[in-house]
Amino acid sequence: MTEETKETNTHDLPDEHIEHFSDRSIRRLFLNKENIVGLLKIIAGDLAKFMDFSRLEPLSSSFIPEDLREREADILYRVPFETADKADDVIVHILLEHQSTVDETMGFRVLLYMMLVWDAEIRRWKTDKVPKSERRLSPILPIVFYTGDRRWTVPLTLQALMDLPKELERFIPQFETLFLSVKETEVETLTKTEHLIGWLLTVLQKERASTAELSRALVDMLKHADKLPEGQEAQKREAIFYILSLIMHRRSPAEREELIGLVDRHTHNLEVDPMAQTIAQNLMERGIEQGIEQGIEQGTIKNIVAILTERFPNSDTETAKQQLETIHNTERLTQLLITAMKIHSFDAFLQVLDTDSK
Numbered sequence: 001m002t003e004e005t006k007e008t009n010t011h012d013l014p015d016e017h018i019e020h021f022s023d024r025s026i027r028r029l030f031l032n033k034e035n036i037v038g039l040l041k042i043i044a045g046d047l048a049k050f051m052d053f054s055r056l057e058p059l060s061s062s063f064i065p066e067d068l069r070e071r072e073a074d075i076l077y078r079v080p081f082e083t084a085d086k087a088d089d090v091i092v093h094i095l096l097e098h099q100s101t102v103d104e105t106m107g108f109r110v111l112l113y114m115m116l117v118w119d120a121e122i123r124r125w126k127t128d129k130v131p132k133s134e135r136r137l138s139p140i141l142p143i144v145f146y147t148g149d150r151r152w153t154v155p156l157t158l159q160a161l162m163d164l165p166k167e168l169e170r171f172i173p174q175f176e177t178l179f180l181s182v183k184e185t186e187v188e189t190l191t192k193t194e195h196l197i198g199w200l201l202t203v204l205q206k207e208r209a210s211t212a213e214l215s216r217a218l219v220d221m222l223k224h225a226d227k228l229p230e231g232q233e234a235q236k237r238e239a240i241f242y243i244l245s246l247i248m249h250r251r252s253p254a255e256r257e258e259l260i261g262l263v264d265r266h267t268h269n270l271e272v273d274p275m276a277q278t279i280a281q282n283l284m285e286r287g288i289e290q291g292i293e294q295g296i297e298q299g300t301i302k303n304i305v306a307i308l309t310e311r312f313p314n315s316d317t318e319t320a321k322q323q324l325e326t327i328h329n330t331e332r333l334t335q336l337l338i339t340a341m342k343i344h345s346f347d348a349f350l351q352v353l354d355t356d357s358k
Helices: 019-031 035-045 066-071 107-127 166-171 196-205 211-225 233-250 255-263 272-311 317-324 331-340 344-358
Strands: 074-081 087-097 138-146 178-181
Touching: 019 035, 019 087, 019 233, 019 272, 035 074, 035 138, 035 166, 035 178, 035 233, 074 344, 107 138, 138 317, 178 211, 196 211, 211 233, 211 255, 211 272, 233 255, 233 272, 272 331, 272 344, 317 344, 331 344
Parallel strands: 087 138, 138 178
Antiparallel strands: 074 087
């Protein structure tokens, strides 16, 4: 297997570029192969029956440009796909989307990732000297997994980004994207296969609901977790870890003890308290790190504004400050600090800020 698509240890993948709980936690869940199987059976049951899940393997996304990897959260797997007349591998690409705003460019983003996967395969042909007779691109099954609260109304197509006359529509790439909006999907649909991941997603649906509603979803999920056959303890452990993380991140301190106690009472053969303590410690450490980072950002912004005020006393530095506060990158703020010391006019500095915001 090549550098572009080498197998990775799913539990050792870094998550430092995924800044939000939703992405980080869901990504961790989908690094468990069994949860990928469950998702595919829920969202693509007609296709899942042709897949040999015993040979499902994760793929690295190291070929994705670093700037994209910092903004996106994606999961790649390869699985054999066999019908009566044809057998081949298919690449399952899951793009995790948690933003509260609906992204109208999603159709383009999906196509971009598909092109990057295929480009990596073409480069592999040349590197590995693959015979021309064997050069075939892998089909890709794209999935958008959306956990946001807003209703998704934007089509996952390139046409949605264009105003096209009918005569030109045939020149636009067209492909189907599987889509799961967790918050909008009926519980019956999520749980129709009785797979644990479906019941887990019903808990995610209630992450901001009342304590009573969340508690009911938790109990239903935990009952099904207890029915898992022997040999699937890792999946159950990941599920418990996920719901404890959700409780710690999404619920108020006053609720946490009650909800963690509920999880403990309905969980067998797993020690819940140590898991909760680990999550709490990690949460505290990240909070400290984020506080230090935010302090550095605010200090740098304060210095930039002071320099601009000194150099250009009649300028509207408050406008610059407001724009600077939208930048959460200490390296970029440091560059702007140097720019503020050297630039010839305040308007020129604003132009630099405008360029950053585009």
